[in-house]
Amino acid sequence: MEKDKRWQAEDIEAHRLPCWYGLGFCEDPVGLTLRTHKDVIYHTKLGEIVLHADMLSKSFGIGMFNLDYPARFGWGNSFVFRGEESDFLRYDIPFPAIEIETGVCNKCDGNGKDEWGNQCTRCFGRGKTTKHEWDAVNRTCASLCVFLQLAESCPISLTVNLAYQGRKLLDSGRPFTPQLITLRTGMISGQSFPMEGHFSADFVGWLRVKASPEDGEAARQAMLQAWRKMFISPPYENDFKITIERNGWFVMQISNECLIYPVQQSDIASNWGYGWTTHYMDSPAYQLILLAGLAELWRRAKTFLESDA
Ligand SMILES: [Zn+2]
Numbered sequence: 508m509e510k511d512k513r514w515q516a517e518d519i520e521a522h523r524l525p526c527w528y529g530l531g532f533c534e535d536p537v538g539l540t541l542r543t544h545k546d547v548i549y550h551t552k553l554g555e556i557v558l559h560a561d562m563l564s565k566s567f568g569i570g571m572f573n574l575d576y577p578a579r580f581g582w583g584n585s586f587v588f589r590g591e592e593s594d595f596l597r598y599d600i601p602f603p604a605i606e607i608e609t610g611v612c613n614k615c616d617g618n619g620k621d622e623w624g625n626q627c628t629r630c631f632g633r634g635k636t637t638k639h640e641w642d643a644v645n646r647t648c649a650s651l652c653v654f655l656q657l658a659e660s661c662p663i664s665l666t667v668n669l670a671y672q673g674r675k676l677l678d679s680g681r682p683f684t685p686q687l688i689t690l691r692t693g694m695i696s697g698q699s700f701p702m703e704g705h706f707s708a709d710f711v712g713w714l715r716v717k718a719s720p721e722d723g724e725a726a727r728q729a730m731l732q733a734w735r736k737m738f739i740s741p742p743y744e745n746d747f748k749i750t751i752e753r754n755g756w757f758v759m760q761i762s763n764e765c766l767i768y769p770v771q772q773s774d775i776a777s778n779w780g781y782g783w784t785t786h787y788m789d790s791p792a793y794q795l796i797l798l799a800g801l802a803e804l805w806r807r808a809k810t811f812l813e814s815d816a
Pocket of ligand 1: 612613614615616619620627628630632635
């Protein structure tokens with residue numbers, strides 16, 4: 508590795524860079540786990556992110572951004588600090604409830620059926636009315652958005668330091684965890700919540716050769732759990748799909764329109780990683796659901812590569 512190079516997030520496609528952050532899926536509480544090198548947050552000067560944080564606060568009406576590290580990061584309690592472990596900070600990012608019960612359905616008086624015994628068309632048989640609260644999920648997505656902005660632009664000293672540590676680990680023969688995925692998320696005027704990122708050669712190699720149908724199914728179940736944590740209405744389970752092809756091609760979808768897919772299909776045959784993007788992300792919930800599936804694959808690939816080292 509070149510000593511003075513400032514690494515970019517996309518460099519993981521061609522270079523094996525040491526891990527500076529990673530996501531996993533968590534079942535209890537349902538959400539994400541984040542593990543980040545402490546310098547990603549400690550080196551942050553509020554000035555670097557204040558404009559972006561301010562813009563998100565105003566656009567979504569979600570209050571003030573907190574930075575009082577390591578315990579407080581982001582809006583509200585969206586990042587829950589879980590401690591520090593050899594230069595890395597751990598956070599839980601629990602998914603909030605979006606659909607909330609408001610009372611008894613006044614069309615069917617709570618029994619879920621109409622006068623002919625058919626399912627009530629207003630409450631879909633649940634007997635309860637519900638409403639959608641978006642503030643908490645917007646706070647969670649905004650906190651992730653700012654964190655990932657920091658992780659994307661982590662300082663030279665950090666990347667050089669990590670590269671040095673990685674080399675020391677390689678020399679010592681101990682397991683070396685590379686950065687498997689990088690990503691960034693967007694939030695635009697309450698209408699668009701896109702994501703894009705990069706898969707490393709190690710991650711694509713795992714997808715191509717080692718990932719099993721069980722890995723794909725576990726990620727799909729993570730997506731469904733994420734849905735059920737946020738919504739009372741049941742998901743259309745058949746629309747939740749993960750496709751892992753033997754050439755490393757990877758598509759994860761909530762519907763035919765809302766999905767993660769590779770940017771350039773032609774590069775997939777090589778031994779490099781590749782860039783990915785999303786389509787039709789019109790809800791912050793879709794962002795978290797796709798992240799739940801991706802984080803489960805991320806965790807599984809990491810566990811496999813560490814045990815295989
Ligand atoms: Zn009803």
